[in-house]
Amino acid sequence: MKVARTVRRRGKGGDRIKPLPISIRFVIIFCLILIPFFIVNNINISHNRKHQILETRYNHAIDTATQDAAKALITNASQSAEAQYEFQKRLRINKEEAAQTFFNSLYLNFNVFNDPIGQGVIQNYVPVILIVGYDGYYVYYMDEYTNAIGQKELKHVWSPKKPYAHKDQNGNTFAFTLDDFVTVNRNADQKWFEGFRGEIASTAGISLLNDAQTFDQVRRASIVNAIQKDLEYYINKYNNYAKRIGVAYTFTLPLISQEQWNNTVNDVGVLSFVQGIPMGEKYYNNYALGGSRLVKKPVYNGIIANGRKYYYSTNSCTSTFTTVEIFTTEKDAASNGYIPLDCAVGNRQ
Structure with missing residues (x-):
């Protein structure tokens, strides 16, 4: 930028200064006004760039830790106890291993793996971890306790297992799972029913079990609402503790899209904050x-109809006959004398 200058002229009256043109003076004033904005803007751009890089790093750290925890969730001490479906009714999970793996991964990413003080700081940034199980969930939350020397401290502890419970307008209660296996208590006579929705619908006589789509909508909504309610409760509880120890930040439940909530209840997993x-x-x-x-391994139900043995997949058929045996492969069913059931025939039986 060219610097404006005054021009001295010598004449009879001595030296005199010729004033700058109005347009040039306006440009100078305009530049003096804008320069601070340019400087502040450049500083903000630099800060935003650093924040984006830092946020990307943090996102990677939490994503990696959560995925590692999800893998550890189905890891058990012995091969015989590896996570598996028991007739697709129960999945064994190792929530303690999952939580420890989550924090170990964070410690590594934040370079505090051998720093107990740094690890304590990292733990304070994690208000809750939620473990989504097949028939219930656990919350790993911060709670206050008194240590060995009588001082109060905050520590992550496990909640009891919380079922995916629902109660309809007629007083019937349901214990849902991550698929259509359900336990129902009929309010009219306090009778219990347990099984896949299609198998117990006709005998239970409860309207919610009659339509697969409505059942799935109610099941998902019940699970998501229960999880949301507990997350808000435990995060607010941690806020009360945090304020007493001088933490200015207010922990809140982030805005999570409905699609992400649906993904949460599709599979056993870990939800971390x-x-x-x-x-x-x-x-x-x-x-x-x-x-x-x-x-998930397919399940084949073995039934006896008209004196003959049949087997069918619960994913494609329904039958009113009582299940005699359950198999995980068609080969196993056939080797035990069962033949495939015609779904069209089975649905009419």
Whole structure:
């Protein structure tokens, strides 16, 4: 930028200064006004770039930790106890291993694996971790306790297992799972029914069991509402503790899309929250969902109809006959004398 200058002219009256043109003076004033804005803008751009890089790093750390935890969720001490469906009714999970793996991964990513003080700081940024199980969920939340020397401390503890419960307008209660296996208590006579929705619908005589789509909608809504309610409760509970120890940040349940909530109840997994990490004038606040990605083995029900043995897959057929045996492969069913059931015939029986 060319610098404007005055021009001295010598004449009879001595030296005199010729004033700058109005247009040039206007340009100078305009530049003096804009220069501070340019400087501040450049500083903000630099800070935003650093924040984006830092946020990307934190996102990677929490995503990796959550996925590692989800994998550890189905890891057990012995091969014989590996996570598996028992007639597709129960899935064994190792929530303690999942939580420890989650924090170990965070410690590595934040370079505090051998730093107990740094690990304590990281733990304070994790208000809750939620384990989504097949027939219920657990919350790993911060709670206050008195240590060996009588001082109060905050520590992550496990909640009891919380079932996916629902009660309809007629007083019937349901214990849902991540698929259509359900336990029902009929209010009229307090009779219990347990099995896949299609298998117990006719005998239970409860309207919710009659339509698969309505059943699935109610099941998902019940699970999501229960999880949301508990997450809000435990995060608010941690806020009460955090304020007493001087934490200015307010922990909140992040806005999670309906699609993400649907993914949460599709599979056994881990839902984690990391909040309150300082990032200049802002704070990091995010969550991650890690699914165990289990490949569920198909289930084949063996029944006896008209004196003959049949087997069918619960994914494609329904039958009013009582299940005698359950198999995980068609080969096993056939080797025990069962033949495939014609679904069209089975649905009419």
